[in-house]
Amino acid sequence: MSGEFPRAGFWRRFASLVYDTLAIIAFAMLTVVLYLFAVQGLISLDVISLNGAEDVSALIQESLLFSSIRSALLIIVTLVFFGYFWTKSGQTIGMRAWRLKVQTLEGNLISWPQAIIRSLCALLGLGNLLVLVDFKNNKALQDYLSKTEVIALTKEENKRIYRELD
Template sequence: MSNNPHPTIKRRLISMVYESLLGFAVLFLPFLIFEFATQASHTAMMEHLRQALAFVVLGCYFIHQWSRDGQTLAMRTWRMKLQANSGGPVTARTAAVRYLLSWMWILPAVLVALTLDLHRWQALGAIFAGILLWSLTAFLDKDRQFLHDKLAGTRLIQLPAPEKKKKV
């Protein structure tokens, strides 16, 4: 186990908001190409392909970043790093498992919204409720790690603040 402290839940949630904005940037070019290739078709099949494209592109991004050096851009900004529970780097396989498990933040709420035929604000409310409930899983762990990290065998650590440069 690492001696580094764990980031606060608040810090991780704020980082996730930043991460979601970066996710839109990561998806921009693949979606632009997709829209040109499909002539912006909105058939049911094309909508499912869009969702699959987002899932794959985001998966490639996160798995690559986590297994490369344990950090995405948002994690660098907030000085957090992902590591294996052993303290070592995260393998691509472990990163893939973490990526799949991280969908538990929203998947149950999406399924509830679909089952109850919720639309717009009600569906969005269900998703926010699901995110809130999943964030509470951190209180099940003494180091306040979220359940998807616990199940994947990973942990987020807080990196120290960079040393301030002395004025000459």
């Protein structure tokens, strides 16, 4: 366990995840709109055709290739969202609001490979359910698999980390 700060419990992690989900939804909407514009641009340039689809949205829904590309883009956006914040400061937007920080077991910022492992192993937040039964360690599935921990910060420490980002 981190020496100075306790590991975060389930409810703070959950509240943080709700905040982050709202931010990710906004990024996902922007990503899909840009993807629609890109596909529409390819149709306008006669690079691809609607192939009988009613519109560009229907084309993406009906095409395994185009819907797979859209899904891959949404996964990438999510991984980049968490990876960027976790590797830069240890805190996403939601984590900052709830005074949480992810770090290595030694107290350092996590690496990109650790961030990707954490994101994939979190199972859309279900990995946090382990915290409810792991009373001794207060660790989620993604904490164990990525060799990280989430700590609860004081107000002062949270402000210090935020000031250091400037």
